[in-house]
Amino acid sequence: MTYSPAHTSPVSARASALSGNSLTELLVLARAGGAIDLAVGTPGYPDISGGMIAEASGAMLAGHNQYEHPAGESLLRQRIADMLGDGADPQTEITVTAGATEALYVALIASVDPDDEVVLLSPGYEQITAAVGLVGARPRFVPLHAPDWRYDPADLAAAFTPRTRAIVLNTPSNPTGRVLSRAELEEIAKLCEHWDVTVICDEVYRDFAFDGNRHVSITDVPGLAERGIVVGSLSKSHAISGWRLGFLRADPERTAALRRVHELTTNGTAAPLQVAAGRAALTSGLAVVTREMSRRRDVAQEIFSRLGMTFSPVEGGCFLFADISLLTEGRQDCGAFVRDLLERSGVLIVPGSPFFSDPAAGAQYVRIAFNRRIETLREAERRIVGV
Template identity: 65%
Template structure:
């Protein structure tokens, strides 16, 4: 039997299209210059509670250091179920994952086949595009229009096709700070019902919704609730991003499939950390944390609007998405502006272009993380505005 001698790539086509974080090089520069990092969403506020840290140590000392059930510690699932609206069955509808990143990949792998289409709003979290590619699916982008970052209903309807298998949402959104409202979710529900598509919604910032607006989960929306997978996380709400604790919420049939994929990817999250969160963390007063995060948002909006940036107020989450064209004169893009601000003031922001399917659309935008302590934001104000 003759074999081809043509050289083949040592990596799969799926892996070949994946790219590393667009912030890697900038973060190295920022660390060398001891800059203030407002680029990544790693929480600087709130801080993990002392009770939570003690609970983790106690769980380890008590011997909870081996595998737990792959679906997650039951007490933690019960505690999470108590926080959800509407409530969820912790036995059949919740799965603990290794952060929201694994949850997202598991949700896609359990829902779509190679060649299926997944609808995404654009701009959006850049990891969404990579996760869709890793699943072998085809992205269909629906443009969001500045400054309010809403879609045109005609564009949304046009994105659906007989090949549509899923819609991937994020509310509150990274990077725009938008919170999808009931009208938008009803529109998406009607289209998903027509095409028998699943909606996968990343709700990791759902704790932080501002100005009295409701925090609306897809699990509360008729037409979406019965065809939804919610991606959740404790990373931002409890400031434990390094613990890698996320979760998936879905109906019992979908959950069975999610758990099978989850078992093959990680077999489960860290046992003592799950036990600790179940015992301690969910007793935190998240209302107080949200009020303080709103004050952080207000500080950041005041600082950067005084600098001359233009943006819609963040409705939720922990980011501002700002137009810097009035500061650049349109002569150069957001990345050059970010480098100049880093050089001149020692403050690092994230360039906006990587959040767009077509990076040219994002050349004049930057993302600003405001989940920081107030003294850090005051230092940012001093560095960029003086006084």
């Protein structure tokens, strides 16, 4: 009797369903041709602190080259707790991760089981949707409506069901630039309390809120604070994306579960870099960085509005989410527009379709990163509009 396995592929169904990063092919073309990259969020601004680099070198020379405590170097956890300023206990409520990407996966694995439902806002960061799929959960999308990218409360309420286990938020938002208001978070809190749902909030861009908009953390909102997991990172605010220093902030019970998952995934990130970041003044100069990021936002809006794009003013983050329909008049979708712009001017931006649950709904949008040197933005302007 011959046994015939039921599966026909060596690749899991979850892995087969992954589309990969939509930027990869474009980035290869752009870098080969010397294009200006306004696509990825890797910081061109701010500059990394020379002191942090010196501390990293010193930490290596001092012998911090082996495994660190899986939960994270103790001083760095204290610095993160101080930076958050919400009273988190660094011993029981802060976990250092290998970037915000690992933090997101750890949070999802620790919070949901296969076939559980997770509420997501659309458009939203495409990696969040991919992460939900990879852990075997089912996304339930709530549409955000242009031009100000707000949800309809009825749509939000309808997305919650008895199978809902979590909602994933991102504020300030990648890609839309929206900063969720306290009123919106309180509305979400009521639903999370009613359905007993965990809220996972990506607050990576918490330091970049503009024009009087204030970032409100889920830890500041009753109903979310006691059921929330904050995903954070030093990558954008401190320009150390290659150091892979992210973190999770949650109550002690959730943190214990998060740490168990974290230990079985990466078991930690680079010890000397944790030591270096722990010795740095993480809050020093952030007000200046925020002001300068706002100035870069203004320059980017000026440049791309002159080109003919339209958008709502960016409330926070480091991306401009622009409508290109006046430029294309239906003749091109965003993918063709981005390729044409790259070939014509040597400037790379991102198609908007991958950020939507229905890619067709994003055909008229593009995302532009403005966390760059002013000189880089002005060179992009020269190439695009010839000034």
